[in-house]
Amino acid sequence: MGNGYTKNTSNNKCWHKFEEKLTSYTAGGNAIMAYCFLQLAIVETGAAFSPTFLVYCLLRFLAGLSTTAIMTNSTILIIEWTKPKFQVMGVTLSRFASGFGQILLGGLAFVIRDWCTLQLVFSIPVFFLLVLTRWLSESARWLIITNKPQKGLKELRRAAHMNGMKNSGVTLTVEFVTSTMKEELEAAQTKPSLAALFRNPHLRKRMFLLCFVRFSTWMSTFGLILHLQYLEMNIFLLHGLLGVLSLPANYVALFAMNWLGRRKGQLLFMSLVGISIFAIIFVPQEMQTLRMVLTVLGGGLPCAAATTSLCHANELLPTVIRATALGIIGIAGSIGGALAPLLMTLTTYSEPLPWIIYGVFAILSGLVVLLLPETRNEPLPDSIQDIEKEDKGSRQAKQEDTFIKVTQF
Template identity: 60%
Template structure:
């Protein structure tokens, strides 16, 4: 917690922090679309079985030209329970007896039906090419991912990298700003991601071919990779991990860019060591993942915060990765959901600053659960209301994720924050990974996945109550700071151990 004294001397929100924030926000804008790319590259277009009488150009079962395509489809593809053509089954032989029936159909026996043994025919009106219609990568990407399995491996790798970048961005924001500005910093990262989400909707509308879209959103990452060397490491983390010389150098750099040259020159190694004596002593011991679970208070924080992160990410990704379940215009939904997240982030920022971390999370989580459960049991005919509630759900889920991120960062000590955030990130990633897998449960009930999306946020509201409030509290730097929770804040030293500098 003593690092805050040093940060106040070099400037907690000056030119240095602003430039860092701008770069990190642009980075988030470019990186975030990779999480949502499967909405378009892996979209499942309308499809049916390939059938001989319809799709074989060399054979004409309709030599006279009397039968229409609809009539041929009627005798070739059975209907499902919603009286729509089956997507994965066809008649073994054309059912000519169905032609005179105006919209009325026999109950066909299973003996007359077979699966799609000759492949599928896809509707290419919205997506000329997706990984569903091609299981191998074409054109320029063929050299990198010649098979679907390799594509999946590369996407998993990209997903791990994307979440790491987004997590590091949040930590750098938090560790370079003072407590009262941390909610604002996290809101900026979320807003940048929302702009990226809207941009993806526009790009996907303009670029319908999936591998071209993949290439267009990936190339800018190389540019930001080259400029990322300009970013400064967290001085707080450097000092806490027993690298005080490097931390001092970065602090002086921040002071210089913030126009506080005198403060930078007065900041010496003696001042740094005397200010953060306890933290530097604790840094002599190398910490591992096991240290997160050795002390009771920190262990409890990790468990509870991990569940909250899991419960917020599952419905968030359940909504934004299933645009096709909400309507046919997935491009418009992508833009709308990005737009609604912007005011949602601002509302979350106001709530975090005025109501605190716990109350804000409970509010957004409960509204999220209620909106999803309500939408689940609305009839499909009420499409407008379903879209409105789904949009509300996306907005409050984004706000809940923002609150969870802010609270999680402030609960964990700097000395092991990166590792702890990795644990929380893993919990969130499990929730994100389970979100599409839960759709398998539709074979039992079409409502079951959505009930789970709505139930977990409501359950998380109760868990949030077990975590402490951290609004306007200094970040804990060591595990000892966390364990002193019951003893109250650390007593102020009788004498200032660092030199106060007055700007002339």
């Protein structure tokens, strides 16, 4: 299990290197998702008929590349189509779906022991998901900010009609949208490049801090998963249990984000992750039951931390370059995940040393989050200029009025 896991985490590092290209804001989320669903369906189905292990690894590599872009763009669409009060609920519901998927995977893998058949059971439904992307709305916010008001207006009218605005065709005009979002459109006249993420001091600070948080979160998470190989437990049952545990973990994350805020929520969860890792160090190998309980409980905490971190990162980044920024942050996370199994080589010098590193970085990431702004009930920044503004009162009132008024969310 250890060798297989090391291989997978190394592949994760490669997958995320391509994530920035797949989530480029120049193509649009819908086109990216349709392409990625098509690629995912083809390569996953082809993997079931792989003649050699090398071909199988190559196809799984392409599948992981597509999955990363699908997950990133799905979260962006949820965030950009939802008012601030319900953004975390939308993201958490998507994480609930991931938990149910993990439970389903464990159950079907227990029933269907033939890997080829199991592969087809999960790959064929992806073709139906590809068809559904035809009715998926592009982000109107992204379209307007990137100087495509006509397309953005079409999506706004569609959303307004779904929300009960029968006269949306009359009230929603290009003039209305451009006048209401005049400030945002003026700021978006200059398309930001990749270098803009690090040229602006305010955005650069956010990027470095978010990269460190994602790096530490994934390294600690994969460190806990590495510990599973030491547990004498049915792998199907364990996989199902982790999926089940992710459901209440995400609910707790939703509650914490709404009541404590994004920063305090991440501090709480990552501190508990670090404490769980330190506790495992002092539990003898013979006490398998206690080690299993600590590992499984610790496996739910990173799930809550990841949900909180995902929401916070999306809310801190401007619309014009959000996807690209998330791609870079994803690279930082994948480096942390790839580094986790490599740290296990330090056991030759000191057996608890890797676990100490996992725990320290988990607690550090929780503390670093406190250096980032709180985003609870705050409007999404649309441009880099929004990041620079210290007084968000006028922008919040205007943006919320625009988004609610034109779509009736």
